[in-house]
Amino acid sequence: xxxxxxxxxxxxxxxxxxxxxxxxxxxxxLLIFYFLITFVVFPxxxxxxxxxxxxxxxDFSNYIAIFSKRYFVQPLINSIVLxxxxxxxxxxxxxxxxxxxxxxxxxxxxxxRLTITFPIIxxxxxxxxxxxxxxxxxxxxxxxxxxxxxNYSIYGLGGLVLVETIAYSPTAFLVLYGVLQAxxxxxxxxxxxxxxxxxxxxxxxxxxxxxxxxxxAWLLVFIQSMADFGNPMVISGDFRVLSVQAYLQITGMYDxxxxxxxxxxxxxxxxxxxxxxxxxxxxxxxxxxxxxxxGATVKxxxxxxxxxxxxxCLLYTGIVLLFYGxxxxxxxxxxxxxxxxxxxxxxxxxxxxxxxxxxxSVFLSSIATPITGILGMFIAYLIxxxxxxxxxxxxxxxxxxxxxxxxxxxxxxxxxxxxxSILFPFILTGTALIIIILLIFRDMPVxxxxxxxxxxxIDPAIEEASTDLGADSNTTFRKITLPMIAPAFFxxxxxxxxxxxxAISAVIFVxxxxxxxxxxxxxxxxxxxxxxxxxxxxxxLIIIILxxxGVIQFLVNRIGKGVRLTTIVE
Amino acid sequence: xxxxxxxxxxxxxIFGSGKDAVTAVDRVSLKVKEGELVTLLxxxxxxxxxxLRMISGFELPTSGKIYIDQxxxxxxxxxxxxxxxxxxxxxxxxxxTVAQNIVYGLKIHGxxxxxxxxxxxxxxxxxxxxxxxxxxxxxLSGGQQQRVSLARSLIMEPKVLLLxxxxxxxxxxxRISMRLEIRKLQQRVGxxxxxxxxxxxxxxxxxxxxxxxxxxxxxxxxxxxxxYAHPSNRFVADFIGKANFLEAVIEKVTSEQExxxxxxxxxxxxxxIKKDFKKDERVLLVLRPESIGLEKKKPDSITGTIQEIVxxxxxxxxxxxxxxxxxxxxxxxxxxCESFQKGEEVSIKLPQxxxxxxxxxxxx
Numbered sequence: 023x024x025x026x027x028x029x030x031x032x033x034x035x036x037x038x039x040x041x042x043x044x045x046x047x048x049x050x051x052l053l054i055f056y057f058l059i060t061f062v063v064f065p066x067x068x069x070x071x072x073x074x075x076x077x078x079x080x081d082f083s084n085y086i087a088i089f090s091k092r093y094f095v096q097p098l099i100n101s102i103v104l105x106x107x108x109x110x111x112x113x114x115x116x117x118x119x120x121x122x123x124x125x126x127x128x129x130x131x132x133x134x135r136l137t138i139t140f141p142i143i144x145x146x147x148x149x150x151x152x153x154x155x156x157x158x159x160x161x162x163x164x165x166x167x168x169x170x171x172x173n174y175s176i177y178g179l180g181g182l183v184l185v186e187t188i189a190y191s192p193t194a195f196l197v198l199y200g201v202l203q204a205x206x207x208x209x210x211x212x213x214x215x216x217x218x219x220x221x222x223x224x225x226x227x228x229x230x231x232x233x234x235x236x237x238x239a240w241l242l243v244f245i246q247s248m249a250d251f252g253n254p255m256v257i258s259g260d261f262r263v264l265s266v267q268a269y270l271q272i273t274g275m276y277d278x279x280x281x282x283x284x285x286x287x288x289x290x291x292x293x294x295x296x297x298x299x300x301x302x303x304x305x306x307x308x309x310x311x312x313x314x315x316x317g318a319t320v321k322x323x324x325x326x327x328x329x330x331x332x333x334x335c336l337l338y339t340g341i342v343l344l345f346y347g348x349x350x351x352x353x354x355x356x357x358x359x360x361x362x363x364x365x366x367x368x369x370x371x372x373x374x375x376x377x378x379x380x381x382x383s384v385f386l387s388s389i390a391t392p393i394t395g396i397l398g399m400f401i402a403y404l405i406x407x408x409x410x411x412x413x414x415x416x417x418x419x420x421x422x423x424x425x426x427x428x429x430x431x432x433x434x435x436x437x438x439x440x441x442x443s444i445l446f447p448f449i450l451t452g453t454a455l456i457i458i459i460l461l462i463f464r465d466m467p468v469x470x471x472x473x474x475x476x477x478x479x480i481d482p483a484i485e486e487a488s489t490d491l492g493a494d495s496n497t498t499f500r501k502i503t504l505p506m507i508a509p510a511f512f513x514x515x516x517x518x519x520x521x522x523x524x525a526i527s528a529v530i531f532v533x534x535x536x537x538x539x540x541x542x543x544x545x546x547x548x549x550x551x552x553x554x555x556x557x558x559x560x561x562x563l564i565i566i567i568l569x570x571x572g573v574i575q576f577l578v579n580r581i582g583k584g585v586r587l588t589t590i591v592e
Numbered sequence: 593x594x595x596x597x598x599x600x601x602x603x604x605x606i607f608g609s610g611k612d613a614v615t616a617v618d619r620v621s622l623k624v625k626e627g628e629l630v631t632l633l634x635x636x637x638x639x640x641x642x643x644l645r646m647i648s649g650f651e652l653p654t655s656g657k658i659y660i661d662q663x664x665x666x667x668x669x670x671x672x673x674x675x676x677x678x679x680x681x682x683x684x685x686x687x688x689t690v691a692q693n694i695v696y697g698l699k700i701h702g703x704x705x706x707x708x709x710x711x712x713x714x715x716x717x718x719x720x721x722x723x724x725x726x727x728x729x730x731x732l733s734g735g736q737q738q739r740v741s742l743a744r745s746l747i748m749e750p751k752v753l754l755l756x757x758x759x760x761x762x763x764x765x766x767r768i769s770m771r772l773e774i775r776k777l778q779q780r781v782g783x784x785x786x787x788x789x790x791x792x793x794x795x796x797x798x799x800x801x802x803x804x805x806x807x808x809x810x811x812x813x814x815x816x817x818x819x820y821a822h823p824s825n826r827f828v829a830d831f832i833g834k835a836n837f838l839e840a841v842i843e844k845v846t847s848e849q850e851x852x853x854x855x856x857x858x859x860x861x862x863x864x865i866k867k868d869f870k871k872d873e874r875v876l877l878v879l880r881p882e883s884i885g886l887e888k889k890k891p892d893s894i895t896g897t898i899q900e901i902v903x904x905x906x907x908x909x910x911x912x913x914x915x916x917x918x919x920x921x922x923x924x925x926x927x928x929c930e931s932f933q934k935g936e937e938v939s940i941k942l943p944q945x946x947x948x949x950x951x952x953x954x955x956x
Contacts, residue, residue: 029654030609044669483683486650487741489670490677491697491748501696505687 034411047495051410054401058419060445061463065434066426069289072282072437084283094267098287101248101264104179105291108186108247109194113240115187116194117232118334124202125228126323126331137339139192140346143567145524145541146189147252148560151548152345153185154257155352155557160359162348177259185253188342190246194239201235202228220327234303241299245292249427251527252541256548264288265429265527272433272531282437285430296425353557368558376543376559383540384566386454387522390461394522395515397462398469399507403499405470406477407485424467428527435460436531452534460532465521469514476510477503509578516574523567594661597626597784598647598752603656605642605808616642618808620656624752629778629785631795634805635831640788643805644754647786649673660751676745677754681761682737684729690740691716691725697748715747718777735766742774746781753778753785759794771797792832796820804828822866822948829878829950836879836919839952842869853877853949856894856915862947869949878948881922885941886910886932893939898932912938 042048073084088094119138122128141149156163157176167174174180209231210223218226251265258266264284272281356363373380404410405417423431439450450456480503488498504511526541533542540563547556605617617639624630632640645651647658649670658666665673676697685693691712698708716722719739729737738758745753758774759767775798778785789795795802796816804811804819804827812824823829826837840855850863855877869875889895896914908926912919921940923929932938 029606032654033652481681481683483679483681484685486648486670487677487679487683487744488685488696488700489650490648490673490675491744492671492700493697494669494671497700502685506685 038411044495047408050400050496051404051412051416054397054404055412055416056445057397057463058416061459062419062423064443064445065431065438066289066422067434068437069282069285069430069434072279073286074283076279084279088280088283088287094284097262097264097267097284100179100261101288102291104182104186104254104261104263105244105247107179107183108190109240109244111183112187112191112243112247113194113198113236115191115334115338116196116198116239116243117236118331119195119338120198120202122331122335123199126328128332128335134335134339137342138195140342141189142192143520143524143571144346144564145252145526145544145560146186146250147256147526147541147545147548148349148564149185149188149345150181150253150256151544151553151556151560152348152352153181154548155348155358155553156344157181162359175259177257178261181257181259182254182261182263185257186247186250188345189250189253190243193246194243197239197242198232198235201232201238205231220323237303238299241295241303245295245299245425245427248288248292248295249429249527251427251429251530252545255545265427268429268433269530272436278433278437281433285427285433288427289430292427293425300421349557349560352554353561355554358553368554369562372555372558372562376540376562379538379540379543380562380566382454382537383523383563386457386461386537386539387519390458390465390522391515391519393458394462394465394518395469395511398466398514398518399473399504399511400499401466402470402473402477403503406474407482407503408495420470421467423463424471428464428525428529429531431460431464432528432531435528451532452536454537456532457529457537457539460528461522461525464525464528465518468517468521469511472510472514472517473507476507480506512574512578516571519570519574520567523563523570594626596623596659597628597661598622598624598786599657599659600643600647601657601659603643603646603658604654605639605646605651606654616808617646617653620805620808620810622803622810622813624784624786625800626784627782628800629775629787629798631787631789631799631802632805633789633792633795633802633831634811636790637807638805639808640790640805641756642808644677644756644786644788647752648675648677648754674751675754676748676750676752677756678738678741678745678758680757682729682741684737684740684744686729688729689725690721690727690729690732693729693740694725694744694747697744711747712743715743718746718781719743734762735770738762738770742777746777746783751784753783755785755787757789758787759789760791767794774798796832802832804831806831821946823878823950826876826950826953829948834881834920834922836881836884837950838877838879838914838917838919840875840877840949842871842873842875845869845871851949858892858894860942860947862949863945865949867949867951869951874952876950876952878950879919879942880946881909881920882924883943883946884919884921885943886912886921886923886938887930887941889937889939894942895937895939898934898936898938901932901934912940914940 074080074082076083116138119134123131123135128134153176155161157167158164161167161176205228210227249265251269254261254263254266255269264287268281268284268288271277271284275281352358353368354364354366355361356365356367401416401420405413405420435456436451439446439456442449450459484506485498485502488502489495493501524541525539526545529539530542530545533539540559544556544559544563547553547559600620600622603617603620604615607614607616620639620643622630632643634640642651646653649665649668649672653666656666657664660674685696688696691709694712694715695703695708698711703711712725716725719742721736721739721743724732724736729740732740738761741758755774759770762770771794787795787798799816801813801815802819803813806827812819812828814822819828819832823832823835829835829837838855840853840860842851843854843859844852846852846861849865850861851865851869852859852861853875854860860877894914896912896919898910899913899918900911902909902911903926906926907922907924908929908931910921910923910932912921
């Protein structure tokens with residue numbers, strides 16, 4: 023016992039002396055910890071504290087007050103119900119697409135993949151806007167739908183499930199696509215070879231192997247749906263959900279403790295779902311998603327299997343195209359539902375009114391994105407490749423941001439940075455910096471995760487070879503690791519930019535008169551029922567994102583060539 | 593020439609802690625002469641790679657010391673050590689050309705561009721990579737990648753070259769030719785080398801000395817001839833080549849270097865003994881399959897029955913049962929030898945020299 027403790031102590035001392043010998047690395051680790059604690063842990067802690075630390079002592083009166091009033095309990099129930107519906111339908115839709123794209127000879131696969139994943143690059147509430155244009159009070163399809171199902175309102179649970187399914191089934195699709203692609207088709211062939219029919223192969227091989235992936239997808243969509251702010255803000259009507267209620271408590275009532283308490287109620291289920299996904303479901307997995315597709319053979323399937331699969335894919339794709347088409351069409355109308363004359367005035371007006379918002383969004387995102395990317399890659403590198411005390415903690419904290427709903431983070435930021443503190447002795451609220459920092463730490467987990475995935479595929483011996491030849495950690499990272507994970511880095515960069523440009527739930531708390539964002543402006547127009555203007559601005563936002571993605575792609579190609587063209591040394 | 597150019601002193605490495613603790617390396621001490629090639633040989637999990645990684649600095653010993661050229665490097669980080677490693681899977685940088693890979697280390701050490709290039713030319717010529725400098729490593733064959741990896745280490749002129757199963761990813765024929773090439777190169781450059789392998793033929797053909805490891809402990813250190821002819825225990829005898837073990841008893845100790853044993857009733861004089869044996873001590877006689885002969889049954893000899901015959905072209909293998917023990921006998925050049933039938937009773941011809949005794953380990 024004693025000797026094992028001595029050994030532990032000796033290992034710690036050894037690690038410390040190694041750190042002493044690589045002081046720059048040591049300083050970086052300390053700095054990253056400082057950032058993570060200040061900008062991730064501290065704000066969340068502030069929310070917890072505000073919800074149960076009243077007048078200098080801990081008490082639960084906020085929670086008791088909330089649970090004793092139906093008015094406050096209802097949003098919790100509503101959010102969970104919404105999450106369950108969205109996750110279930112979204113996962114089923116995602117599975118249909120993943121199956122069709124990996125296991126059937128579906129034609130135009132790229133088109134279908136593009137369509138189902140398109141909502142990722144658009145601000146989520148654009149789908150809600152489209153739903154209003156189509157099925158709202160003055161919706162173009164409202165009379166037709168009314169003749170089919172009688173009186174209805176798009177504002178409420180039904181409408182929310184519809185738009186959130188479209189907005190978040192891409193997540194389920196991407197998870198399941200990876201899982202289905204990683205299942206070795208020879209397993210299915212073996213099963214068939216032993217006499218199993220298609221339904222037997224599916225129920226005894228494919229489905230059981232995909233089950234942990236399905237659970238993962240379900241939980242991830244559940245988290246996204248619970249945390250969604252933009253769609254409920256636009257389309258929830260009388261169906262009150264936590265994210266919106268917390269926001270209204272703070273901006274409408276200036277009731278920070280109660281807003282914090284509602285945010286806590288939002289945090290608990292999402293965190294639970296996240297840890298279930300990360301530490302329980304993923305352990306049950308039989309397949310490792312490596313990103314390397316196996317040589318999947320597409321089998322000839324009978325028509326009665328293809329028909330429903332293709333049917334669902336076509337129908338769903340049709341709905342997605344209808345929604346985005348409506349946004350495009352609506353952006354050219356003079357006044358939706360009243361005056362359908364086509365016009366460009368929405369765009370002209372938008373560029374006048376909205377150019378400041380546009381400029382702020384692009385400017386702040388362009389600063390935040392590269393920092394997000396580099397920091398994310400460096401943290402991934404430290405977590406995967408370096409041994410140091412607190413490595414597990416670093417991974418935990420940086421993943422935490424992924425699970426915490428934007429509403430909670432936003433409230434945490436105003437609580438944490440509207441006053442000076444030991445951790446950060448400046449007031450940040452109202453500055454551009456708070457928006458940039460928020461964007462960086464909100465989007466970083468994506469960069470870290472793609473970095474981790476890329477690093478796990480690189481043989482550590484390659485980096486060891488560099489160290490062995492005399493390079494220190496920083497040189498190795500710069501000259502060996504970074505070039506090899508460049509593709510992951512750029513895709514992280516692209517995704518980070520998209521996330522920054524479409525962010526809303528957290529940043530809505532920290533924007534100011536001086537620094538505002540385009541997403542929040544669009545939300546404002548929707549609120550004032552200026553749908554055509556909102557549609558025009560959404561289209562402009564989507565176009566900017568597409569241009570940025572094109573530029574990043576161009577850079578990747580250039581750098582890719584650069585690597586090859588470089589002659590000996592330099 | 594320094595006698596202890598590389599010295600490992602009581603190295604211990606324990607992975608994990610508490611109940612899960614595994615002692616991967618257990619009190620390993622070793623002195624390596626300058627310019628010597630020493631092989632660490634053992635089955636997988638014997639700790640050989642861990643020792644190599646401690647010398648290179650990728651693992652820190654739990655206790656013990658490592659000296660290179662009289663300098664204590666036990667806790668020097670890997671990038672500051674005068675060692676260079678050839679990795680099992682080569683670990684070539686995929687985004688660099690062959691030449692860029694080779695000069696990488698020199699560049700890190702601030703070597704001027706021109707000087708680095710000249711050195712690279714020389715090393716590439718040395719390992720036979722001329723004209724491949726601008727290729728990408730992925731466009732090379734396994735053998736060529738191996739050479740790049742070797743060149744990348746050699747160009748650093750390290751004090752100690754470390755080779756971690758460098759040939760295990762090559763096919764059998766290439767392995768044999770690369771084996772010879774590495775040995776020639778090592779002798780020409782005169783570089784102190786530690787070579788890790790689980791292939792005993794590789795170890796025998798390359799090394800000045802072989803270190804045989806089992807479960808983290810050194811079993812024997814010696815030249816290939818020593819470990820083959822005088823294995824220190826049953827594990828070594830079995831691991832290096834094939835061996836038959838016959839139970840015997842010491843009949844008489846005639847001198848410090850000679851004993852007489854009783855083997856199945858036959859008295860045999862064994863010269864050249866290195867251990868102390870006592871009268872009546874139970875021992876094992878180690879017999880290499882190729883050192884034993886067979887002849888038609890005759891009186892006053894050790895006899896047995898042929899159980900199995902395997903014909904391999906260049907040799908004939910007989911499995912012979914002698915008093916409840918099965919031994920293997922290999923007769924080379926079978927065309928010239930007398931042949932025997934399955935089930936036939938035969939006499940065993942023991943060699944006059946090269947008989948080796950081991951104390952009988954009770955647990956066996």
